[in-house]
Amino acid sequence: MGKVAVIQYPGSNCDLDALEILRDVVKTRTSLVWHKDLQRDDYDAYVLPGGFSYGDYLRAGAIAATSPSLRIVKEAAESGKPVLGICNGFQILVEAGLLPGAVLRNSTLRFACTWTRLRVETTRTPFTSEAQKGQVLAIPIAHNEGRYYLDKEQISELERSQQIVFRYVDEKKEATEDANPNGSIDNIAGVCNQKGNVMGLMPHPERASIPVLSLGSQTDGRVIFDSVMRTLHGPGA
């Protein structure tokens, strides 16, 4: 039976939310692990949760990216295990070089805390395998540095290699400027590595996975956790 680690960094504050959804909602064995206590690649999947880390000095996620835990996560990623970064976790994965690009300050210069619509661009990752391509998920964001950036030509490369996983869209499922809450290039909300087993996104699926926390009682975020549970436990799970 697969085991998931939710890694805590100094400043993580969405770790318990991720734990709750993984352990109690999708019923996967999950442990909270302080980043310095992660000694070996003992788990079958890793989640880097949202919040902050090391004051996010220099750049969001830049200092946590040098934690020895990232060496272990890197090894796990190389061996094909699923690795998910949410919000600050996404920023850490980008800064550690496990995901391409950079996550810069919002173009609005404001902290953005709102519900967004995310269009699923690929179902090839272990985090979207239970979703439908083109499906739109209502999931909230809460960040000051969420503007995904990569040079234009590298964006085309990302598109070709199916590494763009989510885009911010409007009610017509179109990636318009108005639907883009932070100025991310090409409305990108989440990306994966070439293999597809490492994924990061700025929105918080763990805040949209149980009805009492969600807009209109929907649980759109759950599909991400359901997908990883199915990946770990097989199709009969």
Next chain:
Amino acid sequence: MTPGSYVVEVIVENKPLARDPEGETIHRNLILKGGYNQVTGVRAGKLLRMNVEANSPEDARSLVRKLSDDLRIYNPAAHTIQVRIVG
């Protein structure tokens, strides 16, 4: 060769094609509003000033350049840096 203590600055800013909303806002809402129309653009960045023991100013600069790359003081996907000796 002048062994000693040098002051080295690293300036990190967004690449020219990566928008800099902070610089744009300072330009539009402070400088142009204040009537300084001769200023045609502003880029905001981050400055790190380091005190470095080295054998020469060039060694100090190279060391800071190397650590900026090794430790990712900047993210090359989005930023450029300038490293300069100031004292």
